[in-house]
Amino acid sequence: MMSKGLWACILPASLLLGISLLHLGLGAARIGPAEIIRAFFAYDATNYAHVVVVFQRLTRLVVALYAGAALGLAGLLLQKIMQNGLVSPSTLGINAGATTFVVLAVQFLGLGGAALFLPALAGGMVAILLTFAVTGVLAGQGDGRLNLVLAGSMVGTLFSALTTFVISLDPEAFGNLLGWLIGDIGNFDYRALAPMAPIGLVALMGAILLSRAVDILALGSEQAAVLGVNVRLVYVGTLLIAVMLTVSAVTVVGPIGFVGLVMPHIARLLVGETGPMPLWICVAGGASLLVGADILARLLLAPRVLNVGTVMGLSGGLVFIGLIMVAAKRGRI
C-alpha cells in the first residue's frame, strides 16, 4: 500500500498535468492530447494546431502556472506566520498596493515590462505596512485577527480608489492595461516578464529553507524562541518572501485574488499543518486552480473570453464570505 505522503505528492502532480493538458487542448479550436504531444516533440511549423499550442496556449499556460503557484504559496506563508486563516495577498491589501504603484509608474515614469516589478514591490510593501499600522491603531478592540483583515480591506479599498483616480487622469494611456487591471492572462508577449521566474524560484527556495522554523511559529513566538527559532528574522524573512512572490505574480497577471486565500485551507484539510507537504499542495494546487480558472474564463461565455480575474474575484468573494461565516460560528479562524 502506498503511504499517505506519497499519494499527497502524486495526486496534485497528476491534477496539475491533467488540467494543463486540458488547458492546451481546449479553446476556439479543440486540439487532442496526441496532437499536443506531437506539437512538443515533433513540432511542425506548417501545422496550425502546433503553432497555436506552442505560441499561444503554452505561454498562457506557463503564465497561469507561475502566477497560481506563486499566489498559493504566498497565501500559505502569510496565513502561517500570522496564524490567521483569513489573510492572503488580496485581503491584506498587497495586491491593491502593488497595482496602484504599477499604474503610477506607467503614468508618470513611463515604465513597462519587468521594470514594473520594483514599483509593484514598493507598493506591496507600503500596503502591508499600512495594514499593520491600521491594525495597531485598532489593537485592544475586538478580535485582533479580524482587525487585521479589516485593516487590509480598508487599505485595499484606498489603493483601488487611488488606482481609479490615476487612470481617470488619462484613461487612454491605460487602454492596453485594462485587462491587466482586472487580472488577466492574455495572449500577449510575456517574454519581457521572464525575469519574474528567477524571483519566484529564489522565493520558493527561501520558503523551503524557512519552512521548519515557520511551522514552529505556530506555537507562538515565545515558545518558538525557546526551541531555537530567531522569531523576528523568520517572520520578516517569510513576510518578504510572500510579498515578493505576490508582487512577481501581480506584475505578470494583475491583481488576482482568491488563490492565496483558499489554497492554504485546502492544504490544511488534506495534509495538516506541518512539514513540506502543505507547501507542495499550495504550489501545485494554486497552479491548478488558476489554470482551471483560465479554462473557465475562456469557455464560460465562449466565444467571448472573460478575464480570469473576474472568475477568481467572483468565486473568491463567495468563498471569503463563507470562510468568515464558518470562522464566526466556530469562534476560531
Added chain:
Amino acid sequence: MTASIIFEAVDFGFRDRAVLHGLSFQAYPGEFLAIVGPNGCGKSTTLKLMAGLHQPVAGRILIDGADLHGIGRKALSRQVALLTQASLAPPNMTVGDLVAMGRFAHQTLLGRRTAVDAAQIARAMQRMEVEELRDRRIGELSGGQLQRCRMAMALAQDAPILLLDEPTTYLDLRYQFGILEAARAEARAGRTVVAVLHDFTHASLYADRVAVMDDGRLARLGPPADVLTEELVEKVFDVRTRAVVAHGAVFHIPDGALK
C-alpha cells in the same frame, strides 16, 4: 554535557515596572532547584531570563561559564530547554510533529531527522507516556495530555539545563508526580533542573534545594526543610501555617483550616 547557571546581581524590569532586584544565585548540574514565591514575585520572569527570552537590565547570567547575552538563539536552545506555562496549540498538528519540534535547535535548515533525533524523540515520549498519542491531533487532547506532550517536547530538546514553569498545571495526581519524578530523574542524570512550583509539598519531596522569592529578591535558598519554615511562609506569603514534617516532606496546613 552539563552546565550550571549563575545569576550575578541581575536587575530586570518591564517598561514601567521593576521585577527583579539584584538577584544572585547558582544552580548546579545534577540538582533539582525549586523556586517558590507569591504571585507576581518574578519566578516566571527568572526562568524566562535563563532561557534568553528577556535581557537583564543590569548584572549577568552565566550559562556554563559563558555570558548568556553572547550566545546565539539556536546555540542557547541546545543548552537550555524551557517548559513554558502556556503556548498556542495548533489543533491540527499531530503530537508526533509537536514533540519533534523539540529537535529544531539540533537540526540544520534542510537536514532530515537523524537517528539521534529519532532516539531523543522516542525517549522523551516514552518518559512522558505519550507514545500512544503520537498520531493524535492536538485539538483532541485533554489539558493534561497536552501538558505531558509539551513536556516531552522540552525533554526532546536534550539540553543540559531544563527549566519548568509550573509543570504540574492541568495534571491529575498521577501525572503530577510523574512529571516531577521525570524532572528529578533528569537532574540525577546530570542536568540542571530549575522548576517554578506552587506546592510546598512537591518542592520538599522532589527538590534538592528551594529558593524562596519575594518581590523580585531572593528571600532564602537552601534545603527544603531549612527554607520552608512557618516563619518564612508567614513573612513571604502572609499566611500563618503549621508546618508538619512527614516522610521527608514538609506540609503546611493553614491555621484557618485547623479545627
